[in-house]
Amino acid sequence: MKTTRILMGMPITVEVLDSNDESLVESVFAYFTHVDEVFSTYKDTSEISAINAGRLRPEEASVEMQTIFAMAEQTRQETDGYFNIWRGDRYDPAGIVKGWAIANAADILRLAGCANFYVDAGGDIEAAGHNDEGLPWRVGIRNPFDIRQIVKVLEISGCGVATSGTYIRGQHVYDPYAPGRPIDEILSLTVVGPNVYEADRFATAAFAMGRRGILFIEQLAGFEGYLIDAGGQATLTTGFGRYVLS
Amino acid sequence: MSQRQPNRPSPLLRAVKKYSVSAFVVCSFTAYAVHERMIGADATAAAAASQAPSVAVARQVPLPPTITPAPRQIAPGRSTGASAMLPPAPPTAEPTAALGPYKDGEYTGPIVDAYFGNVQVKATVQNGQLADVSFLDFPNHRRTSVRINNYAMPYLTSEAIQVQSARVNIISGATLTSEAFAQSLHVALESAKS
Structure with missing residues (x-):
């Protein structure tokens, strides 16, 4: 059963092989809707907007919000400050909320006994078990020069995949050390990690590091990366090949 | 982050590495800038050529992933328990799409x-x-x-x-x-x- 919805401004797809329970998939989408209502900086009614408007103090916020703030702070420390949800005048936790929400959505499916599924939100993916051919899920890496194409095919099972890039939303990745500097030397950085939360936060931080980001991923045990630069050249971490089909 | 500690070289080695990497990046970009200036218009044609679809390469036999899932760092929030603790709110409005x-x-x-x-x-x-x-x-x-560069990152393939x-x-x-x-x-x- 495969379903796509547009939520949080992006297509979210859930495919589950071992269940035809529509209410289960509904509960996954309801979870994303809930996350959006709490964390969307585009919604005046969200909790994060209340914090940014000074109507709510962070320390008085919900458990979920406290969790996100704690995880963001931890990630900031682990990435030499390259990951930072503070934008000088407001918080934008989107860089950590998305991966966290996908990982939680995958947990909803696991708790319901599903073993073969994926959750894809805007190109960040948690994939479990196998596809309908009994093989690992095949994940294509989008070509930053032409989004109708893929430039790498991975076999993924029991991990998370996240791609950070500039090619479509413009320079939405923020370098806290040079807020005005466009990050234009690299176009796309895909990270495979133990789960999508981990892959996403480190992909976001490493992308902000520019070309050095792939070295950061190389140093992380349990993570592999594929970086595409503005010249159409890709750089691979040493263990990335184990996921590559073609 | 104990799981990353074993990979860390000594501070001296890191400093040396850091500065050599920085120097490398700076030099590369200088070379890149010069190169950009020199070739200019050639880029479009070359880009078109290199974007030509290629036949997918023969299937490799992928090794099974050997990573062990790292424990999630902040257990209270990012755990299975958390999603169970925070049941999804029913959507107040169906997404339009x-x-x-x-x-x-x-x-x-x-x-x-x-x-x-x-x-x-x-x-x-x-x-x-x-x-x-x-x-x-x-x-x-x-x-x-x-192919502004034939260099790879140090020791990484490209x-x-x-x-x-x-x-x-x-x-x-x-x-x-x-x-x-x-x-x-x-x-x-x-x-x-x-």
């Missing part, structure tokens, strides 16, 4: 101007529900130059990207321009309504 019923078929949205170029989507409806969204037009990056033809289940990429995307999709789905 999910409002059916639609007629089965494929529907093309209009081309919408996005920051980097145009976005146009095709919506596929199966059993009255949105089943897939694909792209017909897209913001295109002009390739600034081709390759020219090649278009693959293998079928995939999922695509990983940067999040799409949400507004342009939503506009094109909205119109595509309007035409899918009965």
